[in-house]
Amino acid sequence: MPEAHPTTPCPVRSAGYDEAKDGDDFMKLSSVTVFYPCYNDAGTIPTMILRALYTLPYITDDYEVVVINDGSQDDSALVLDEMARLYPDHLRVMHRTQPSGYGGVLRGGFASARKDWVFYTDGDAQYDARELTLLAEAVTDNVDMVNGYKIKRHDPWHRVVIGLAYQYFVKLVFGLVIRDVDCDFRLMRRTIFDHITLESTTGTITFELVKKIQDAGYHIVEVPVHHWYRQYGESQFFNFRRVGKTLIALLGWWWRLVVRKEHLKSPTPAAPHVDEAKPE
Secondary structure (H helix, E strand, O other), X not given: OOOOOOOOOOOOEOHHHOEOOOOOXXXXXXXXXXXXXXXXXXXXXXXXXXXXXXXXXXXXXXXEEEEEEEOOOOOHHHHHHHHHHHOOOOEEEEEEOOOOHHHHHHHHHHHHOOOOEEEEEOOOOOXXXXXXXXXXXXXXXXXXXXXXXXXXXXXXXXXHHHHHHHHHHHHHHHOOOOOXXXXXXXXXXXXXXXXXXXXXXXXXXXXXXXXXXXXXXXXXXXXXXXXXXXXXXXXXXXXXXXXXXXXXXXXXXXXXXXXXXXXXXXXXXXXXXXXXXXXX
């Protein structure tokens, strides 16, 4: 059987889906971990993995893809094991027998990353992993995190309304400067996690992450990315029970991060990071 590793990457598509051209003036990153949390994403996670594997060679010569199966009840485990068999050199799969929550699985992914840069997005394919090139193109020596923001949200109207209300409320309450707190399409220096500690086990990890990175003085830039309708599975956040629990947890985080500023009392100060990118 021929080797299954991707040796000739397919064309990467950037903003507006214009194909990347050979010889573009682009600074490759030193190394990148792509991380996907997976919960009942059997219908989409293979596409997400393949898009990452075929995109990564355009932005770095040293890369890995990590997937944590967070107690999925569908065929995710079988699909991921087969993908790991086909791509053993670049894909690592970890299985958890019980769900650890969105925050818990993200923390696990960040902790398992071995490369200089960490990119993560969800395994449900509402974002296109090929647009990782857009984030990489925005990296300079003084950039620590590149955050995507949705050009247009493609969800049922009630989710769009609730999402916008939640996002603006969180931005106001926590004093966040980025335009799209809820866009889980981010590229970050791994060393950030030497200086900030994440604690959330739920969806509150999104604003905890951004708030702690912002307050630590790291440089954040933003780029527009596409958002697509969900093709498989169901959202784990948009139900009354989860929204209610998130709002209660949000009050606790407001007390800790805004009033008490606990994260700024850490004995280990954040340090600027430079010269992490290298010429192609």
